[in-house]
């Protein structure tokens with residue numbers, strides 16, 4: 314059976330759901346197609362740090378109520394190296410912008426609820442999703458739902474289907490240029506049932522490698538340590554994890570890491586990817602479908618939100634006034650921000666992690682950079698304005 318909508322959205326991650334919500338507020342119809350179940354989508358623990366602009370966007374879009382009640386609002390972050398901890402007061406350095414810690418799956422729950430409350434059309438658990446006619450004026454999404462073949466004709470399609478993006482792979486060969494860097498390390502992430510060890514995130518650079526202390530909820534902490542990306546979760550007993558974390562996070566001031574039951578263990582590889590352009594015909598790529606960052610700079614979710622902000626405004630101008638300038642400029646507008654996010658994420662990653670090929674020179678250089686960063690107001694300001702989020706170009 315064939316159906317019709319204005320914007321067909323592939324993927325109910327942060328990019329797809331936020332786009333659907335922004336379009337609804339602009340009076341534009343959409344249908345979201347998602348291969349996972351609602352429970353899977355709402356239960357996947359990923360990012361946790363929101364830029365000020367992302368928080369403002371969610372608030373203005375009417376989905377920030379629970380966020381403002383439950384999120385942790387931090388003035389900045391701590392950088393730890395040589396056993397000493399240095400506070401970067403981002404709120405003071407950026408004239409009031411804060412670091413908001415609110416888990417990605419909570420953002421997802423808020424967006425799913427908003428869509429369903431508004432009788433929005435979100436199809437979870439579909440299969441065999443394919444795109445047709447993205448070069449034509451009548452592109453379509455075809456898929457199977459409850460064993461039944463479906464087809465949705467659209468004016469436009471938004472490919473918000475994450476880093477393995479089927480949408481991106483639907484673009485004919487030779488159209489996209491891919492820029493890629495794979496890092497020789499990964500993150501071993503654990504979720505721990507314990508109170509927070511710190512009032513703000515701690516980024517630690519140690520001779521043994523990087524570690525991060527982060528939080529997701531009052532009794533759920535998220536800790537990471539740099540590992541071999543090809544390592545296996547099974548090689549890491551709880552004892553080995555805590556021993557390694559204690560070493561990498563050691564201080565001279567008696568700080569103690571709060572420990573508790575480990576309820577999740579995961580290894581994440583790290584890469585930087587951008588595909589250009591982010592549009593082909595009537596298909597627009599947004600979020601991880603077009604670009605992936607290593608998580609060190611906490612930019613993945615925020616770049617996804619920034620993309621769909623640009624895209625929603627472009628669709629609004631098109632449907633309201635027939636103005637296609639926003640759609641024409643979509644890729645270039647997003648890519649300016651994406652590349653700045655890539656630069657920042659790469660810089661944070663290479664400053665804080667140790668590669669096997671690093672020499673003593675590289676370590677000394679890293680420590681000099683951290684020393685400079687924590688003693689120069691200009692350097693701290695540069696870190697702060699990137700971390701809390703650069704202003705949107707079109708404000």
Ligand SMILES: Cc1cc2nc3c(=O)[nH]c(=O)nc-3n(C[C@H](O)[C@H](O)[C@H](O)COP(=O)(O)OP(=O)(O)OC[C@H]3O[C@@H](n4cnc5c(N)ncnc54)[C@H](O)[C@@H]3O)c2cc1C
Pocket residue numbers: 323324325326327328329346347348349354358359360361362417442473474475476478479480581599600601602608610611612613614615617
């Ligand atoms: C394990 C992990 C940890 C991370 N940690 C951090 C972090 O600490 N900080 C940070 O900033 N970023 C982090 N990120 C990155 C961040 O989570 C992403 O940048 C963000 O999720 C991007 O949102 P998105 O909507 O573009 O893509 P996604 O969140 O990936 O959503 C894409 C959706 O599309 C669906 N989908 C896929 N294929 C299809 C298809 N063919 N048809 C229909 N639906 C489809 C998927 O099921 C998914 O729900 C992490 C990512 C991963 C994988």
